[in-house]
Amino acid sequence: GAVVSQHPSWVICKSGTSVKIECRSLDFQATTMFWYRQFPKQSLMLMATSNEGSKATYEQGVEKDKFLINHASLTLSTLTVTSAHPEDSSFYICSATRLAGFLETQYFGPGTRLLVL
């Protein structure tokens, strides 16, 4: 299957600092990447859809100035949590879409656990 990596896998930071999370599709080019947030024992919450070379589309209720997304190339998207606060502590997961025939399949990264102190 397709491989999607995320870096870092976990990060601890002080309140008020910014944290950047990278998402890479390692063996395919992804025109679309997604960023999700997941709280313990809950399902995935879509935060934004990121298309290469254009601005991200944010879901309702997600602050675009707080969660900056950059999709610089077909294999890399970054999520920056600006001025992080303890309530931003969560598990952040990216996914990348790959077209195989007529099926567009979403492959997920391993996730990044963020803890804001």
Added chain:
Amino acid sequence: QKEVEQDPGPLSVPEGAIVSLNCTYSNSAFQYFMWYRQYSRKGPELLMYTYSSGNKEDGRFTAQVDKSSKYISLFIRDSQPSDSATYLCAMKGTSYDKVIFGPGTSLSVIP
């Protein structure tokens, strides 16, 4: 009514049992159906991907889609402790639509 509903469990079964996981949905436009497995503290892993109604088998896993009832299932035969995870159903209308995920069912297979 939520678009996709799934019993959160937890579901606990003995090793070797047949497991049945199910989702119901409300949007009749959904045509693409997926099952993901997510181990604790890991990203979801695609298990099965089906289009429209019918069955699809892959090893110990069988996915069933009944669009008339808006009901999908994942069966796991000869369940193993390594199958212990949360299983998420997911679906979308067209190939390029946003995927809608169910809340997930937590499964424990007891040795």
